[in-house]
Amino acid sequence: MGSWKIFDRYAEEYDAWYESNEFEYRSELLALRTFLPENLKKLKALEIGAGTGRFSSVLGVGLGLEPSRAMARLAKQRSLEVVLGVAEFLPFKKEKFDLVLIITSLAFFENPDQAFREILRILKPGGQIIAGILDRDSPQGCYIESKSKKGRFFSEAHFFSAEEISEYLTALGFESLETCQTIFKQPEQIKEIETPEKGHGRGWFAVLSARKPL
Numbered sequence: 001m002g003s004w005k006i007f008d009r010y011a012e013e014y015d016a017w018y019e020s021n022e023f024e025y026r027s028e029l030l031a032l033r034t035f036l037p038e039n040l041k042k043l044k045a046l047e048i049g050a051g052t053g054r055f056s057s058v059l060g061v062g063l064g065l066e067p068s069r070a071m072a073r074l075a076k077q078r079s080l081e082v083v084l085g086v087a088e089f090l091p092f093k094k095e096k097f098d099l100v101l102i103i104t105s106l107a108f109f110e111n112p113d114q115a116f117r118e119i120l121r122i123l124k125p126g127g128q129i130i131a132g133i134l135d136r137d138s139p140q141g142c143y144i145e146s147k148s149k150k151g152r153f154f155s156e157a158h159f160f161s162a163e164e165i166s167e168y169l170t171a172l173g174f175e176s177l178e179t180c181q182t183i184f185k186q187p188e189q190i191k192e193i194e195t196p197e198k199g200h201g202r203g204w205f206a207v208l209s210a211r212k213p214l
Contacts, residue, residue, distance in 0.1 A: 006156050007051070011070035015052040023190045024183060028132060028205050029058060031182040031196035032103065035130050035209035043098035048087050048119070049105020053078035055132075061101060065090065087115035095124045103132040106165070107157035116168050123212045129174065131208045137161040140186065140204035162200035165208055174210035181206045 007014060018025045032055070037043060040060045047056045050064025053075030063081050066072045072082040085091050087102075088111045100119050109115045119129055135141050136159040144159070162179055169177060181203030182196040200206040 005068075007068040008070045011052060011068065011074055014071070015054070015074055018054050021187055021190075023193055024187050024205075025054070027182045027190065027194040027196075028103075029055070030193060031180055031203075031205060031207045032059060032101075032130065032132055034180045034196055035128075035178060035207060037099065037128070040099070044096060044124075045099040045101065046092070046097050046122075047101040047103065048090075048115075049102060049108065050075055050080060050082060051103075051105065053080040053082075055101070055103045056080050059101075061099075086110070088118060090118040090122055092122045094121055095127075096122050097127060098124055099128045099130070101130050101132075104134060106131060106133055107159050112160070112168065116172055120172050120174070120212060125212055125214045127212045129169070129208075129210055129212075131165055133162065133165060133206050133208070134159055134204060135162050135181070135200055135206040137163065137201060138181075138204045138206070139202070140183065162206040162208060169208065169210045173213055175213055177208065177210045179206060179208050 045061045047061050047064045050056050050066045051071050056064050057078035057080055064075055065083050065085050067086050072084060075082050083091060087109050100123060141159060166177055179200045180196045180198055181200045182194045183204035184194060184202055
């Protein structure tokens, strides 16, 4: 059973989290925009693990891949075109996309190495990958990892550090690697949008950007 099955059962509960944690959500959006191209509407873009469309619908990405039917139904209500599938076997042709987004869903991939190879395959030369992750090596990440129970959704997650993802991307030949970070407090302590900072290690939410060689 895929680790994403939990989202089929609790899709609406997952989606409601963004309403009750507005400042964390908006802080993450701001960090992602750090690396988003300005001419996004002119590019062929895809979000892998699009969930309920909370990110794609706001960032201007029109196509998502999602394994959970319940999540996909909610995403479609946000006018996102959704293809059912998993990251390890992307149902797209070679060199089709200018941009691929992965936002927190990496923690639920069955085989991250295979997924990254698939992303490399579908990106055009010079194409960009942007990955937003919950950084295991951040103070908040260390706290979550140390807990015996991680909660309904995190119990199925395998968190990565920003350093690990950087190594994955570099090993596959991706270039121009950049990182930024946000969420420097516990979610319940965030009372305003946090400004992203360069680098990684302090913020719970890290964003990595890299490009496929020309």
